[in-house]
Amino acid sequence: MSVAVDNQIEHIEPGSVLPETIRLLFEDRLGEQTEPTAFALADVAPSGQFGQAWVVLGDGQLAVADLNRADGPELRLTPLESNVELEILEGVGSSRFRVVRDGKLTEELRFSQRQAKRFSQLLRRGQTHIRGQEQGEQAESPAGPEQEEKFCDKCGRLIPDWAEACPRCLQKRRILWRLLSFAWPYKRWLIVGMGSALAVTLLQLVPPKLTQFLIDYVLQEPKDGAPPDRGLLWTLIGVLGDKQGSAHRPDLLWPLIAGLACIVILRVGFQYLRLNRLAKLSELMTHDLRTAAFAHLQKLSLTFFNKKPTGHLISRITHDTDRLWDFVAFGIVELVMSSVVVLGIAVILFREEPILAALTMVPIPIGMVLTYFHTVAIRRFFHRLWTKWSRMTSVLSDAIPGVRVVKAFRQEDREVARFTGRSEAFVGDAMDLHAEWTTYWPKVMFLLNLGTLIIWAYAGPKIIKGSDHLTLGTFVMFLGYVWMFYGPIEQLGMMNRMFQRAATSAQRVFEVLDTQPTIYSKSSAVAKHRIAGSVTFEDVCFSYDGVKRVLEDVSFHVDAGQMIGLAGPSGGGKTTMVNLICRFYDVIEGRILIDGTDVRDLDLYELRSQIGVVLQEPYLFRGTIAENIAYGNERADMATIITASKAANAHDFIVGFPDGYDTIVGERGQTLSGGERQRISIARAILNNPRILILDEATSSVDSKTEMKIQEAIDRLVEGRTTFAIAHRLSTLRKADRLIILDKGRIVEQGTHEELLGKEDGLYAKLHTTQAELQSMFAV
Amino acid sequence: MSDETENLDSTRCDEPAGLRLWRDERGQLVLRRNPHDEPIAPVRLARCFPWSLRDRYISIRDKDGQELVLLESLDGVEPETRALIEQELDQQEFIPRITAVDNVDDDYEVMAWKVRTDRGPIELQVKSNDDIRQLDDGRVIIKDHAGGKFEVRDLARLDARSRRLVEDHLG
Numbered sequence: 036m037s038v039a040v041d042n043q044i045e046h047i048e049p050g051s052v053l054p055e056t057i058r059l060l061f062e063d064r065l066g067e068q069t070e071p072t073a074f075a076l077a078d079v080a081p082s083g084q085f086g087q088a089w090v091v092l093g094d095g096q097l098a099v100a101d102l103n104r105a106d107g108p109e110l111r112l113t114p115l116e117s118n119v120e121l122e123i124l125e126g127v128g129s130s131r132f133r134v135v136r137d138g139k140l141t142e143e144l145r146f147s148q149r150q151a152k153r154f155s156q157l158l159r160r161g162q163t164h165i166r167g168q169e170q171g172e173q174a175e176s177p178a179g180p181e182q183e184e185k186f187c188d189k190c191g192r193l194i195p196d197w198a199e200a201c202p203r204c205l206q207k208r209r210i211l212w213r214l215l216s217f218a219w220p221y222k223r224w225l226i227v228g229m230g231s232a233l234a235v236t237l238l239q240l241v242p243p244k245l246t247q248f249l250i251d252y253v254l255q256e257p258k259d260g261a262p263p264d265r266g267l268l269w270t271l272i273g274v275l276g277d278k279q280g281s282a283h284r285p286d287l288l289w290p291l292i293a294g295l296a297c298i299v300i301l302r303v304g305f306q307y308l309r310l311n312r313l314a315k316l317s318e319l320m321t322h323d324l325r326t327a328a329f330a331h332l333q334k335l336s337l338t339f340f341n342k343k344p345t346g347h348l349i350s351r352i353t354h355d356t357d358r359l360w361d362f363v364a365f366g367i368v369e370l371v372m373s374s375v376v377v378l379g380i381a382v383i384l385f386r387e388e389p390i391l392a393a394l395t396m397v398p399i400p401i402g403m404v405l406t407y408f409h410t411v412a413i414r415r416f417f418h419r420l421w422t423k424w425s426r427m428t429s430v431l432s433d434a435i436p437g438v439r440v441v442k443a444f445r446q447e448d449r450e451v452a453r454f455t456g457r458s459e460a461f462v463g464d465a466m467d468l469h470a471e472w473t474t475y476w477p478k479v480m481f482l483l484n485l486g487t488l489i490i491w492a493y494a495g496p497k498i499i500k501g502s503d504h505l506t507l508g509t510f511v512m513f514l515g516y517v518w519m520f521y522g523p524i525e526q527l528g529m530m531n532r533m534f535q536r537a538a539t540s541a542q543r544v545f546e547v548l549d550t551q552p553t554i555y556s557k558s559s560a561v562a563k564h565r566i567a568g569s570v571t572f573e574d575v576c577f578s579y580d581g582v583k584r585v586l587e588d589v590s591f592h593v594d595a596g597q598m599i600g601l602a603g604p605s606g607g608g609k610t611t612m613v614n615l616i617c618r619f620y621d622v623i624e625g626r627i628l629i630d631g632t633d634v635r636d637l638d639l640y641e642l643r644s645q646i647g648v649v650l651q652e653p654y655l656f657r658g659t660i661a662e663n664i665a666y667g668n669e670r671a672d673m674a675t676i677i678t679a680s681k682a683a684n685a686h687d688f689i690v691g692f693p694d695g696y697d698t699i700v701g702e703r704g705q706t707l708s709g710g711e712r713q714r715i716s717i718a719r720a721i722l723n724n725p726r727i728l729i730l731d732e733a734t735s736s737v738d739s740k741t742e743m744k745i746q747e748a749i750d751r752l753v754e755g756r757t758t759f760a761i762a763h764r765l766s767t768l769r770k771a772d773r774l775i776i777l778d779k780g781r782i783v784e785q786g787t788h789e790e791l792l793g794k795e796d797g798l799y800a801k802l803h804t805t806q807a808e809l810q811s812m813f814a815v
Numbered sequence: 816m817s818d819e820t821e822n823l824d825s826t827r828c829d830e831p832a833g834l835r836l837w838r839d840e841r842g843q844l845v846l847r848r849n850p851h852d853e854p855i856a857p858v859r860l861a862r863c864f865p866w867s868l869r870d871r872y873i874s875i876r877d878k879d880g881q882e883l884v885l886l887e888s889l890d891g892v893e894p895e896t897r898a899l900i901e902q903e904l905d906q907q908e909f910i911p912r913i914t915a916v917d918n919v920d921d922d923y924e925v926m927a928w929k930v931r932t933d934r935g936p937i938e939l940q941v942k943s944n945d946d947i948r949q950l951d952d953g954r955v956i957i958k959d960h961a962g963g964k965f966e967v968r969d970l971a972r973l974d975a976r977s978r979r980l981v982e983d984h985l986g
Contacts, residue, residue: 048940079909079934083905083909083934084934084935085911085934085935085936085937124907126906126907126908126909127865127907127908127909127910128908128909128910128963128964129906129907129908129909130907131906131907133842135841135842138840138841139840139841140840140841140842143842145906145909147909147961147963148909148959148961148962148963148964149959149960149961149963150961151961152961192925192927192940193925193940193942193960194925415983418944418983418984419982419983419985422944422985422986535922
């Protein structure tokens with residue numbers, strides 16, 4: 036049997052689609068009803084070259100089709116029975132998938148990093164199947180969403196993780212229309228602004244035309260026969276339309292000069308209106324977008340924030356909306372105006388002198404092409420410069436804060452050399468940039484001058500000869516219009532890029548607006564104003580990525596007011612468990628009950644208002660200490676704040692600061708030590724008076740005296756509340772009513788401190804012994 | 816050796832004499848440090864300096880990542896074992912070396928790089944310029960969307976166009 040290697044569609048991510056030939060091969064052997072349940076592509080041949088071998092799972096069989104062999108692929112089958120072991124041997128950039136049958140290696144396939152996800156999925160499916168065989172049960176496919184990188188259906192390219200749809204294939208026009216819909220509330224300004232822009236453009240076209248009339252009919256005597264005598268108004272209208280039909284009119288000199296003056300004044304006025312209205316309009320519009328995006332962002336679930344890095348989100352709200360401001364305020368208008376200018380001039384010129392007009396317009400397309408390549412090159416150079424710049428500044432941000440280390444190790448010269456080298460690299464690229472733009476401008480100027488020369492060369496002889504059509508006035512008019520191409524050449528050359536960038540920015544902002552929170556209050560949600568605080572987990576399973584289970588079948592019940600200590604090795608699932616109680620995420624299987632009600636049926640806002648959290652690294656916002664303590668309870672009066680601080684053992688050190696409760700902390704809150712920050716966050720929790728309290732490693736990284744103070748504060752806080760305390764220092768958990776020990780997502784032990792210590796080979800007892808040993812070591 | 820490091824005992828690497836490594840039926844690597852030692856399986860290999868000193872300091876570890884043997888170099892290792900070590904290191908590594916860049920499509924954030932490598936031609940999806948890094952020794956490492964690495968050993972030896980494309984996108 037021989038099957039040709041599939042020619043993969045260009046761009047389609049290799050391994051994401053099972054080729055038809057392989058599917059047929061598979062069905063040939065196993066019957067047509069067999070649907071492959073999983074497949075993966077081993078994309079590295081044993082030789083180390085890129086290759087193709089497929090692994091397909093289905094109907095209890097593992098099939099390997101090796102396309103690397105010259106004689107065509109054969110299908111090697113392995114029945115997935117209990118004598119089969121599957122494993123993945125991870126390497127650096129390439130891993131191996133192995134099948135061991137009866138203790139003997141039967142298959143070994145190499146794959147690169149990009150196939151790793153599909154292989155681990157296949158491995159899991161296969162292993163589940165083998166386990167199912169052992170237990171004599173039907174294996175079921177694991178539930179839960181499989182999160183994978185998305186590829187575009189149309190172009191096959193990877194979709195960036197911030198986007199839902201492929202930005203390449205998305206209809207730009209629709210996005211821009213949607214953007215303009217945000218301008219609609221300000222439609223009066225929009226109309227005034229756009230109208231003024233149009234007026235400015237049209238008025239700009241008038242003066243050269245008037246000049247033509249001035250020269251041909253006012254300053255000089257017209258060459259043609261005597262045209263009919265018309266009134267001033269008619270003449271002016273005639274000027275714009277019809278050049279025949281005017282006589283020598285020196286009397287019109289002053290009215291025409293006055294007309295020119297009017298045009299200048301009007302243009303200034305409209306220019307002002309246009310800039311002013313559109314700048315303000317787009318400022319308001321982007322403000323709307325910005326606040327809408329931020330407000331929506333606050334509503335979104337944590338899953339969304341996990342997927343998108345903070346920096347990207349910040350840049351969407353600031354950078355992207357700013358770019359849109361620029362586009363709406365100036366970009367669109369400039370484009371429209373440039374097009375109107377070029378078209379208007381073209382109409383006027385072609386009516387006068389088609390040949391000369393065509394010659395005059397020649398520089399425009401050339402100029403646009405020049406500009407296009409210029410912007411592309413400039414962008415490249417700017418990117419290079421930016422990279423070099425940040426490489427240079429990174430030396431500064433290394434060496435200046437680390438100056439003590441630099442001096443201690445006598446590395447001053449080395450740092451200087453490093454900085455000099457990177458600065459030199461920057462200068463080198465800057466030279467290229469300057470070379471680019473300094474040649475661009477002269478090139479454009481040359482083109483425009485060329486336009487002038489063309490007009491001279493063509494019109495000069497004709498005027499000397501005294502041609503009928505080409506008058507001195509027309510000649511001067513042409514010269515006047517040539518210089519107006521300057522702006523449009525620049526604008527139209529940049530058009531493509533500008534649209535693209537604006538559309539991308541708009542998409543990024545709309546993306547935030549369009550994301551639906553996965554966690555929200557149901558419309559039928561119960562608002563419990565006061566919960567008692569009993570918490571029940573029933574067979575709870577959870578996974579952040581839909582693949583790796585972080586919690587598995589966790590069940591327990593806590594009565595209201597009890598204190599539960601959570602312990603176990605890191606990565607055991609402690610923090611995940613408290614995240615679920617706060618309903619930052621929803622469980623995948625099972626349910627969590629508070630006072631007997633599923634948390635998903637409770638009003639989210641009410642629920643969170645009754646849960647207090649003291650985190651490992653307390654986050655303080657920029658503001659005064661008082662504001663931070665009252666965060667979440669803004670109506671609290673000063674007396675309550677003091678009471679809460681006293682309960683948190685924070686009052687004394689706060690008053691010790693020169694600015695007392697008005698001390699500014701936050702962002703650069705270096706003024707506070709870790710222990711102080713923790714006590715402020717405890718005060719914040721006390722003030723909120725929650726029914727359920729979560730303490731995450733609240734006493735780590737402080738000296739023992741501070742720890743005692745914090746412990747005291749915590750004891751007061753815990754009083755009468757259901758508490759979940761996570762701590763690495765097991766001694767702090769002694770007071771807990773019960774301890775839950777988590778390991779690898781499962782509850783391994785439960786009981787009081789004494790009970791658990793009693794179990795000699797228990798995990799808790801072991802952890803406790805190790806810590807006691809460590810402490811005695813340091814206590815010396 | 817400079818004076819400053821004199822007071823440090825130089826790390827004692829294990830002697831290669833008597834060291835044997837072989838593959839069992841399951842395809843696992845088995846280590847025996849001395850003829851009279853018990854064999855240990857499975858073991859794994861790692862380079863200590865995969866970028867800067869590839870062929871020196873090879874670590875042999877158990878399945879939990881505990882080091883069993885540290886070889887300063889492969890010289891003196893019994894030939895069959897040495898061949899196996901080299902083969903195994905080669906099998907677990909996959910960092911194609913880029914020999915030419917045919918095209919970079921960077922109109923949108925995710926870039927598509929069409930490149931030729933010593934392992935064959937391939938198209939990479941690179942998420943951002945941050946994934947294209949130049950090391951201090953001048954080598955360029957490109958990371959694709961899945962975290963796979965691709966290396967440009969020597970920018971100067973690429974053709975002018977390829978070189979420009981790489982330099983333009985350095986993050």
